[in-house]
Amino acid sequence: MKRPRYLLRISIAIPRLLLLFSFVLLSSAPGILSSRLVTLGSIEIFKTHEWLPSKPTVYFHCQGENKTILPDVKKTHVLYTFKGEESWQPLTELPDKKCKRCGIYEKDNLKPDDVYDEWELCADDFVDGKYIHFKDNEFNATFICPGCTASTGSTHTSASNTRSSAKKSHVLLVIVICILASLLMTIGAVAEYKYWQKRKREQDQARFLKLFEEGDDFEEELGLGHVI
Numbered sequence: 001m002k003r004p005r006y007l008l009r010i011s012i013a014i015p016r017l018l019l020l021f022s023f024v025l026l027s028s029a030p031g032i033l034s035s036r037l038v039t040l041g042s043i044e045i046f047k048t049h050e051w052l053p054s055k056p057t058v059y060f061h062c063q064g065e066n067k068t069i070l071p072d073v074k075k076t077h078v079l080y081t082f083k084g085e086e087s088w089q090p091l092t093e094l095p096d097k098k099c100k101r102c103g104i105y106e107k108d109n110l111k112p113d114d115v116y117d118e119w120e121l122c123a124d125d126f127v128d129g130k131y132i133h134f135k136d137n138e139f140n141a142t143f144i145c146p147g148c149t150a151s152t153g154s155t156h157t158s159a160s161n162t163r164s165s166a167k168k169s170h171v172l173l174v175i176v177i178c179i180l181a182s183l184l185m186t187i188g189a190v191a192e193y194k195y196w197q198k199r200k201r202e203q204d205q206a207r208f209l210k211l212f213e214e215g216d217d218f219e220e221e222l223g224l225g226h227v228i
């Protein structure tokens with residue numbers, strides 16, 4: 001019996017779908033391919049450090065990087081919220097395992113700049129892509145970093161552990177799918193080759209028989225009598 005052609009089509013299509021699926025999985029997995037860009041979600045300052053009442057120039061700065069001036073933040077006790085797409089965003093990018101020493105400052109024309117606060121900004125501190133930094137009497141800010149997302153854990157280490165193990169199982173899943181896909185692809189290719197071979201043999205046979213019926217002295221001519 002001939003194997004239906006559509007079965008072959010399916011056996012070729014499945015690995016392709018699997019590959020596509022693993023690609024989608026990869027690109028949707030946070031923290032694998034996506035970067036750890038940190039944006040400012042909101043900020044409220046509680047004071048300015050000048051003694052003359054004036055509009056402050058507030059900026060965010062990480063050691064060794066450029067200052068990011070927050071152009072809108074001028075008034076105290078006003079909650080400024082941001083979409084993350086403002087011209088001065090993102091603030092910085094976090095490496096995987098290392099923290100950055102960053103802070104919020106106020107420009108001062110006479111003295112060195114005033115410090116609202118300076119702290120270690122770590123990818124692990126983000127819970128569901130969000131991190132709130134609050135300093136009494138100074139400011140309250142939320143930072144957004146979807147690529148930094150850690151699962152909610154009680155302690156620092158357990159949070160980062162679950163995150164990295166979740167990431168590992170994600171990667172493992174992708175690898176398994178890729179191996180499965182290439183295996184199926186190989187099987188599909190072999191099946192197609194076998195099918196093609198079989199068809200060719202059948203066609204040859206049919207042609208042979210036709211020739212045989214047409215010519216009486218066909219056997220002698222080709223000397224292939226023993227085959228049939």
Ligand SMILES: *[C@@H]1O[C@H](CO)[C@@H](O)[C@H](O)[C@H]1NC(C)=O
Pocket residue numbers: 064065066
């Ligand atoms: C800092 O700013 C300068 C000038 O705007 C730019 O050339 C440089 O690439 C920036 N550096 C970083 C780390 O963003």
Ligand SMILES: *[C@@H]1O[C@H](CO)[C@@H](O)[C@H](O)[C@H]1NC(C)=O
Pocket residue numbers: 042079132134140141142
């Ligand atoms: C800081 O701001 C966030 C977001 O606006 C808010 O949920 C939180 O309650 C604030 N925390 C304090 C101590 O004001």
